[in-house]
Amino acid sequence: MWPDTRLCDLFGIEHPIVQAPMMGSCTPALASAVANAGGMGSLGCGEKSASTIEAEAQAIRARTNRPFNLNFFVIQPEETDPRVLEKTREKLQPWYEDLGLGEPPSELPAPGRGFDDERLDLVLALKPKVVSFHFGVPEARIIEALKTAGIVLVSSATNVAEARALEDAGMDAIIAQGWEAGGHRGSHVPTAPFDGVGTMALVPQIVDRVSVPVIAAGGIGDGRGIAAAFALGACGVQMGTAFLNCPEAATEPARRERLRRATDRDTMVTDAFSGRSARAMRSRYAQEMESSRTELPRFPQMYALSGPIREVADDDDASFFLYGQAAALTRELPAGDLIDQLVHEAQAAMRTLATR
Ligand SMILES: Cc1cc2nc3c(=O)[nH]c(=O)nc-3n(C[C@H](O)[C@H](O)[C@H](O)COP(=O)(O)O)c2cc1C
Structure with missing residues (x-):
């Protein structure tokens, strides 16, 4: 059904579509709806308290028995x-x-506290299938403890050097986050706002330099984007903005209205x-x-x-x-229906290309 199933096999999912963790916008209802439709649902845990993370993870488990992803920031507590x-x-x-x-x-x-020992103990107790990181490479002892517990690890890279550092550190897959992406850039050191590589250029260069599966992120708004990501060598996508207008997202009404009117230059x-x-x-x-x-x-x-x-x-x-540069492609659909449509569109796009 998919030209490359390495990500589906690694995550234990049916469709290689990851709903991006989005602090403040994703909810247990969103993550579980995506999981139940065969994608990978994610929960942004950022700087949330341990009790909130625990309650939200349990809320996902109450709605699905499928795999899900908890996402954390890698930040050094700097004054x-x-x-x-x-x-x-x-x-x-x-x-x-x-x-x-x-x-x-x-x-x-x-x-900020980043991924400290309290979070490590919490994640080991919650045992999600996948843990993803943003902003860098977690400490070696953290990677070892999580991998020993059988948790699949992923982190974002915004350039080739970051992707190689993540692979060397033992990440099981790498999210190649391009310039178009909505939300914080996952660069491993803070970068100036004008400094970034676009998804189209970034994904194949990372694919060529690492051996683990690559997940393309940034500006992917529909099935055409998913097909393009596969053509670039990715074996899955992470989409954030596309889910912001799902009823399960925690997006405020005024912001939903803004998305309805979004343009490429917003x-x-x-x-x-x-x-x-x-x-x-x-x-x-x-x-x-x-x-x-x-x-x-x-x-x-x-x-x-x-x-x-x-x-x-x-x-x-x-x-x-x-939100990202492809916001005008966002649809107002329940998350499960959106996954179904994205799968349908991506496969139609791939079929069309194959028969031309
Ligand atoms: C509202 C919003 C919040 C985000 N928060 C997070 C986060 O907490 N952790 C993270 O790893 N990525 C976060 N991201 C970035 C996404 O993981 C992903 O790279 C991005 O959404 C992909 O681009 P797209 O929005 O064009 O699909 C966020 C993105 C958005 C739009």
Whole structure:
């Protein structure tokens, strides 16, 4: 049924379509609907508490007995240089004034914790089929413990060197995340917002340089994109934006409306909300911050400074709505129906190419 079944075999799924983990947007209902339709459902765990992750994983298990994926960030707990904080506060002062928010915060929350021992123990207890990582290579002892427990490991790469580092570290598959992708770029070190390789160029170059299965991600919006990913040598796809308008997603109504009107030029890559480059809706805040670039507080500490602005400003001014360049292809369908349609479209596209 699929030209390459290595990913399906590795994950124990029927269709090589991974619903991307999307912190804040994916839900147990979304992940389980995708799993029940034969794809790989994912839950973004990011910086969620252990009790939330446990409850959400149990909620998936209550709805499906199929494999699913828990996703975590690989981040080092790094402090922001006080001078960077001061400069950023000065830069944001006019926004705070205009919005009647008083002074920008002078203290930052604790740095992000990443995948620490508490998370390791939790994952070993929950034992999902797959664990995926974003932003880097997990520590060797973590990889060893998870693999010994029989968990399949995947992580994102945004260039060939990152993909090779992931394979060397023992990842079972690699997500090749291209420039078109919605959400945070999974680069292993923070990169400037204008620095990225497109999916079309990235996937075959990674395929040529690693021996593990490659999952293409970024700008894949329908079955044509899935067929193209296979032509580039991938053996599966990870799609995020395509699922944002499913009823099971946690997307707010105003954002659903925005997706209905989406165009190819709606988004831009910005680090001005979180401290790390992410593709999100074009906004006045992101454009202004980009046109006068300065070093910003570390991810995820920058959220504390952009947060009050996001809360109060109009969406067009400062919404941190993460979505990708193929958003106009997004459909409003229950996730299981969307998987069925994507499978149908991809296979039709592959048949057409084979008979031409
Ligand atoms: C709303 C949103 C949130 C995301 N959050 C995460 C996340 O928590 N972890 C992660 O590994 N990837 C995250 N991503 C990136 C996806 O894994 C994937 O690379 C991307 O969605 C693929 O591009 P597409 O949106 O064009 O399909 C997110 C993407 C979106 C759109």
